[in-house]
Amino acid sequence: MAFDIYDFTSFNQTIDKALYDNLPPILAMLTEMVIIGVVFLLFYALVGLFLVYAERKVCAFIQNRVGPNRVGPYGIFQTFADFIKLLMKELIPINKADKILFNLAPFIVIIASFMAIAAIPFGKGLHAIDLNVGIFYVMAVSSLGVVGILLAGWSSNNKYSLIGAMRSGAQIVSYELSVGLSMVTMVILAGSMQLSEIVEAQRNGWFIFTGHVPAFIAFVIFLIASTAETNRGPFDLAEAESELTAGFHTEYSGIKFAFFFLAEYMNMFIVASIAATIFWGGWMPLHIPGWEGFNIVMDYIPPFFWYMGKTLVVIFLMMWFKWTFPRLRIDQLLKLEWKYLLPINLFNIILMALIVLMGWHF
């Protein structure tokens, strides 16, 4: 197909081969790791800064405001300025805090989100690692973040932090189920857990179209549950500003606070990527069967743009939730998960299995 011109597989293999030919295998492997690490770190930081800026602009748009507009054209350097400010801010030591855990917590949160990003395919052949259990890996790794949040809440020795962390624990553990089950629904349709294969399977139409009703239900559930899992939007109970001042990160300042902040945005980016990948075809261009001319034009848009575009649309949806809805209460939050989303989800899996068995999908 035409988008094969954007295939990165051979490009990657060339670099790989060149490295292994010229260096001892261990050194070659290390060099590869460093390159990938640097590229991802850069990507991570840039996306984080961009998302903070985007959130401010989207929020301003929803709230009838202008948003940042002083630093640079349209205020695009505002987040850089803020980042420098956060770097230079004093790290306030907490007297009665558990020092080791207190300092460890932000790293756990940020490492969890950093690990998850490794498995996401940005284009054909453009991913750090293509595991055959990709979806499973992303889910497992991204749920590690809750450990960091719990540690942060516990070690701060602050009552608000502890309540926030406990809320977050209950919330993430519950919503993990819905995220997982809605992914399972799509895995049934795709027949694979490998992310690159899932994307390939959507060559002739995105799953949200080919899987019709159950795929759509799974998408809605995934969107709700993943918003909850990232502690955002109407589910930001862990840091409920008006109740718990800042929840689990009340006592953090400077760069450690920035880590939590960045991790929150990156988690949002990761779940949006997953949603885009398993429902909207990831980097796969929009193909409509029968419209050959249209499909070819679509193919010439680079996959990375397709991927980013879809991800940003999902992120916009999540921002839209956040700035429109009031916050839920903890018992309502758990009720929503265990009494509504979970049964619907289980039923949806059966429906999907039936549809796949009978071949009723497109």
Next chain:
Amino acid sequence: MENIITNNSIQQEEYIVNMGPQHPSTHGVLRLKISLKGETVENIEPHCGYIHRGIEKMCERLTYQQIIHLTDRLDYLSAHTNNEAVCLLVENALQIEVPERVKYIRTILDELTRLASHQLWWCAFGMDLGALTTYFYGLRDREKILDIFEETTGARLLQSFNVPGGLMNDIHPNFIGRVKEFITYFRKKLPEYDELLTGNVILKERTTDIGLLTLEEAINYGVTGPSGRASGFACDVRKHHPYSAYDKVEFKEILYTKGDSFHRYKARVEEMWESMKILEQLIDNIPEGDYAVKMKPIIKLPEGEYYQRVEAARGEFGVYVLSTGEKYPYRVKFRSPNFSNLSAINKLGAGHKIADLVAIGGSLDLVIPDIDR
């Protein structure tokens, strides 16, 4: 602090959390000492006085004209209404009949104050529940009222526009036009409030059946204003003891029977509609005349006790003056609506979750300087 933690968390197995004095949801420096069991609130103990300024003591050394300026600083969101209470008290005590024009203008400004106050309450209530966008929508509309105030009274928040015998000045020539403009504008914008918040499922879930206050309890606790009327307590001073031009206008006293947070919310939103009705009836009919009657520079109230009640945005505001016939009052007491409303918070909040307590606090619409005085 150390002692509190050890005593309560270990021996009594209570988890004490201080909400305030610096906390995003107390709208001021109020400290609520909350005993928790898990997330459930067991007991709420309000600690007031962080901004107690001794206004009542100060009033004993000030003339009646000067007192007016201090009443602004009680409930700063109903500044005009508080001013009016003192002015009406002095006028009634001296048996001065103020011109009709003054009565009309005072009533119009009262209702504008109430609208501005309810708009700010709506902003803050949404924010308490986590819907941050409400804040900007409410403030956008409140700005229009503050502009009207600024033009006529010279101040946006603490106007001190009332003086015994009338008003400080006549209204600005643009006043009538701008108020009319505002009414047509806000009639279009108020349905937006409902679309954004009132109809929201999460808001309904968060506020329905939360913080129930029966009619008997509302009366017993002296919970007045929209909070009391949500429980069915017909306590609108404007209706039952009309002052200024309230006997000339028709409006509905918003009464509900349920008395939960949602109905306290609803009562205020509906009151905004009623306020606009009152404004429409008055704005075209402001009679010609003087804006004040000539008063002696030194006002001395005849010996005796006086009490004047008005309906501020948050409930019944009262001024009690004990005069010995001098130019300074012997004793001044302000009956502030928030002080009585706050006393019911333990009744309302106990047994609910922390998040509900925030919603209840928001639905009571507390202004802390009014509590502390």
Next chain:
Amino acid sequence: MNNEQLKEKIQSIDSTINIVEGKQYLELNVVAENLSKTALMLKNNADLSFDYLICLTGNDLPDAYSVVYHLESTKHNHLVVLKVKADSRENPVLDTVSNIWITADFHEREVYDLIGITFTNHPDMRRIFLDEEDWIGYPLRKDYTDNNIITR
């Protein structure tokens, strides 16, 4: 009921109450030991039913510390003022009415805080605004002095 009828009615129930026609409202003067009894009567009598305590004010009068209660009936829409003077000037004590009107709970604490009248049987007789531990004196008393106070 208008003031005339109110006066007759209250007088018929308890003739010891000294009723004065005030400038605005009917004023009932009771002695300290009858306060509780009178308050209970005012609230519970079906024809009076003063169920709403609007305002509770503590005064430092030249002869005694006194408390003024503004009462309204939400059912009959009439209003009276109940006045009581504490017997002692050195140690002013009055009965609480917070068991009759709960709103008096906070108001009595305020009076205790600023005027220094102690209310017996009050569930929580502590200062409400000022600091329990380090504030000396009762600011609204006429003999209270402070360096920062405004002088005439």
